[in-house]
Structures are given as C-alpha cells and as structure tokens.
Amino acid sequence: MGVLLKFVRRSGGDRWHLIVSFRAIQAANLVWLVMLPSEFQSKWGDAISDRILNLTQLEALYEEPSRNSLVKVAQHITAEYGAWIGAARFCILGTVGPGGTDGSPRGDDGPVVHIQDPQTLLMPNWRGNNRLDSLRNMVEDGRVSLMFMVPGNSNVVRVNGTAHLSVSAVHLARFERNGRKPRSVVTVSVSEVYGQCARAIMRSGLWKGQAVPDLPSMGDILQAQTAGQAEPSERVDSATYEKDWQAPVTKSLW
Numbered sequence: 001m002g003v004l005l006k007f008v009r010r011s012g013g014d015r016w017h018l019i020v021s022f023r024a025i026q027a028a029n030l031v032w033l034v035m036l037p038s039e040f041q042s043k044w045g046d047a048i049s050d051r052i053l054n055l056t057q058l059e060a061l062y063e064e065p066s067r068n069s070l071v072k073v074a075q076h077i078t079a080e081y082g083a084w085i086g087a088a089r090f091c092i093l094g095t096v097g098p099g100g101t102d103g104s105p106r107g108d109d110g111p112v113v114h115i116q117d118p119q120t121l122l123m124p125n126w127r128g129n130n131r132l133d134s135l136r137n138m139v140e141d142g143r144v145s146l147m148f149m150v151p152g153n154s155n156v157v158r159v160n161g162t163a164h165l166s167v168s169a170v171h172l173a174r175f176e177r178n179g180r181k182p183r184s185v186v187t188v189s190v191s192e193v194y195g196q197c198a199r200a201i202m203r204s205g206l207w208k209g210q211a212v213p214d215l216p217s218m219g220d221i222l223q224a225q226t227a228g229q230a231e232p233s234e235r236v237d238s239a240t241y242e243k244d245w246q247a248p249v250t251k252s253l254w
Contacts, residue, residue, distance in 0.1 A: 068236065071225050072218070073194040076118040080216040080224050081193050084157045085121070086111050087215055088148035093123070093186070095144055095163075097137030104134040112148070114174065119190050121146075121159065122166075124175040124182035135184070138163050144188060147196070152210035154198035155218055161191040195221055203253050217242055 052058050074081060090107045106112055106123060114122040125135065138144065142162035149156055163186050171185040195218050201207065216224075219238035226235045 068222055068241075069197070071236075072222055073192055074225060075192055076190060077115055077121075077193055078118075078221075078224060080221045081157055081195075082115055082118075083216050084150065084155075084195075085113060085115060085148050085159075087150050087213060088112055088157070090149055092147040092149075093134055093144065094146070095134045095137035095141070097140040099137075102133045102137055113146075113188075121186075121188040121190065122171060122174065123186040123188065125165075125184045125186060126182055135165060138165055138186065144186075146188070149201075150213055150215060152207045152212045153215055154201040154207065156196035156198075156201065157193065158196050159188065159190055159193045161189050163188045199249065199253055202249070219245070 052061075077085065089110065089112050090105070091112050093104045093106050095102050095104070108124075108126070112123065116122050142164055144161060144163040146159040147156050148159070166185045166187045167183070168185070171187070172181040172183075175182050175185065198218070217238065219236065219241035222236040222241055223238040229235050
C-alpha cells in the first residue's frame with residue numbers, strides 16, 4: 001500500500017518538482033524517502049528519515065533487557081519496596097487525561113504516601129495552586145505512575161496502577177494535622193512496583209555528598225523476588241549482586 005504526494009510548481013523557465021513518497025511495507029515496516037528538494041531537506045528530510053516510527057525499529061537499537069530488570073517487578077508492595085516507599089518524603093505523580101499528560105511533584109515532612117495494604121497507597125492532596133491538573137486527569141482517567149526518591153540513594157522506586165479521589169471521612173482523618181485535613185485523598189491501586197536503574201541519579205550527581213540511608217538495596221530486593229525460584233542458579237544473592245554490579249555500572253553510565 002503506497003501513498004504518493006506530489007507538488008509541482010512552474011514559474012517561467014524555473015521548474016521544480018517536490019516528490020515525497022512513503023511506502024509502507026508490512027514485512028519490513030520500512031519508510032522510504034524517495035526524493036526531497038534541497039531547500040526542504042534540512043527542515044523535513046532529517047525529521048522524516050531519522051524518526052523511529054515503529055517498535056521494530058526501536059527494539060533494533062537496543063539490547064534485550066537483563067533478567068534482573070524483569071524479575072525485580074512485583075505486583076504488590078513487598079516488605080523491601082514498602083521500606084523504600086515508607087522512607088520517601090517526595091515523589092512524582094504522573095497522570096493522563098483527555099487534555100494530555102501531567103507530572104506533579106508531591107512532598108511531605110514525613111512519608112509522602114501511606115501504605116494502607118500491599119495493594120493500596122493513600123496520598124493526601126494538600127494545599128496547592130488549585131489548578132487541579134492531576135486531579136482532573138484522575139477523574140477522567142485513573143491510570144497513574146509514581147516515582148519515589150530518597151535523598152542519598154541512587155535507586156528510584158516506581159509504582160504503576162490506577163487511582164481515584166476519595167473524600168472518605170476515614171481517609172481524611174488519617175492525615176489530619178494541626179486541626180487541618182486534606183480536601184481529598186488519592187487512593188492508588190497498585191498493579192506493579194519495581195526499582196529504577198540507578199544510572200540516572202548517578203549521572204546527575206543528584207545526591208552527591210549526601211549520607212546514604214539505611215534501606216534495602218537493589219540486591220536485597222532481587223534476592224527477595226527470586227527466593228522462591230526452584231533453580232538455585234535463578235536466585236539472586238544480595239551481596240554477590242552488589243559486588244558484581246558496582247564496577248560495571250560506573251563504566252557504563254553513558
């Protein structure tokens with residue numbers, strides 16, 4: 001199936017043709033740029049030829065994910081991930097709605113969320129600028145993502161799930177402080193939780209000079225996640241992982 005777009009302009013003795021041809025070949029998922037005038041190449045040619053248009057092209061650029069990056073994913077808040085989330089006073093809340101996406105910083109002087117149970121997180125909506133971007137999105141589309149950060153630790157814990165806004169008296173009272181209650185509480189149903197690769201924090205030097213908090217390491221998390229594996233070779237030993245991981249990662253930050 002091909003699409004051919006032709007523009008022809010004639011002016012006196014000057015005649016030029018602009019022909020851009022896109023041909024979708026299902027087997028190879030290729031896009032062909034047939035011809036583009038020089039005056040348009042810098043504006044359009046590079047954008048068209050250099051753009052990744054499908055998953056086949058994307059996946060061809062990168063290696064397969066490591067086994068550890070897959071087995072670290074849990075479908076509920078484990079003890080190790082719970083310790084991490086409970087220590088976080090700051091997170092980023094990502095939402096999506098009819099008007100687009102939104103990323104909102106959330107913070108508190110204690111845990112930024114309350115772990116109600118292994119599948120549920122509660123986050124109070126304290127005072128803000130009343131734009132309600134994240135809250136409007138959640139009313140329209142419950143999909144959310146959270147990124148929890150703890151100063152001094154290079155790992156980041158991510159949670160994906162769905163959320164709704166609660167005005168339950170019990171939920172509001174849970175976060176009462178100095179006689180004040182939040183007007184609503186974000187109730188997150190967890191679908192997956194996992195640790196993010198530490199390279200981003202390490203590259204940025206975000207916590208450089210800060211004391212490292214006493215929290216479960218990624219090795220601890222992987223050890224817990226693989227403890228039930230029948231084959232000993234598929235179980236991760238925390239100490240071995242941490243020792244083997246440190247040297248290679250510092251050589252592969254970029």
